[in-house]
Amino acid sequence: MPTPVDTLIEARWLLPMAPRRQLLEDHAVAIRAGRIVGLAPMAEAQARWQASDVVRLPRHALLPGLVNAHTHVAMNLFRGMADDLPLMDWLQGHIxxxxxxxxxxxxxRAGTRLACAEMIRGGTTCFNDMYFFPAETAETAVAMGLRASIGHVIIDFPTRYAQNAEEYLAKAEALQLRFSDMARVHGMLAPHAPYTVGDATLERVMALAARFDLPIHMHIHETAAEVAQSVEQHGLRPLARLERLGFLSPRLLAVHMTQLDDAEIALCAARGVKVAHCPQSNLKLASGLAPVHRLLQAGVTVALGTDGAASNNDLDLLNELQTAALLAKAVAGAATALPAWDALEMATLNGARALGLEREIGSLEPGKAADCIAVDLDHPATQPLYSVASQLAYAAGRDQVSDVWVAGRRLLAGGAFTQLGWPALRAEAEQWRQRIDQNR
Structure with missing residues (x-):
């Protein structure tokens, strides 16, 4: 007798991402209670499992959901508001x-709803956020069906969210207790950057991270100006300052990292620091170019992030991985740098590793959460098809993402949302644009 399961997804190609570089043809994934039960060739799967819902994808590649390792989702409401400016002018003068x-x-809430819709449509199933009012971000992500790593933002100056480091840290502690009971939500501590958080606050961040066993998420070495300012003020480059504090560890996800020398890359590898690479935001703000190839050669885990839509202008992680693959070759001066399979791994399993979620997501393996996406390769942009991995990494667009599941729940079916109403979200975004635009 076949074993009952909830869903059986039959796909022309399957890219489980573990083992590495494995491509399975005409395989199926069985899902029960939100988790992957097993993978098998189609004929075997049909004999082994009896599914209440069978999804047939005869022209599609099925792979793990994409993991956006760094973003500020609510900033979708600022998309296009302050373009073509250098980072500090963009930040201090506008954002x-x-x-x-x-x-x-x-x-x-409104910005997160808009961002979640964009990410679902583009195949992102998990995002790592750093922004104010993180409880609202978490609650909205859960309501929209996505998985989220939510950073408790910490800065030494006042904002509308908190007045000082003491208040940011107190809110982070209180929220972490709430997040521990929320499905698909994982907490992080998110000190903004070395230039906005002092040593005393960073020491308290480390203590809180150790107490709750939390990862830490921080912008580091984003621009040459940031590094020069640190040398002027502290006599040390930011990474050296953080090393002196004992801040560099496997807990740390360092975002951007465009300004690195060989010794700093070796230090990150030795300390187990992970890196979130945001190539399009770095290009748009002219912040610098991360040495991705050298980081990977040193053994550093490098994941991909879009940054916020106010500095990138989209949350399109499929396009981000294409940019990363091409840019890595130019920076390294080697066409072999960051090949297609490695770029796909950065957007999936490496993203999970960067967030400490590799036992839960990032690959299609029995026991893991059923977070997966289908990409329709029967499209003018991806024909003829010689290599599935190459077409996904260099040619496919997010409009080809046809189906999305998070914890076995189908959020996109045949390119259409299953749970949310787009007209209402579009109207909400327009109302915010009018309010902001009329008062600028």
């Missing part, structure tokens, strides 16, 4: 003043 005026719980 920080706009945040001080507009960012509140309602703003964060």
């Amino acid at each position: 920080w003043p706009a945040e001080q005026r507009w960012v509140d719980p309602d703003f964060v």
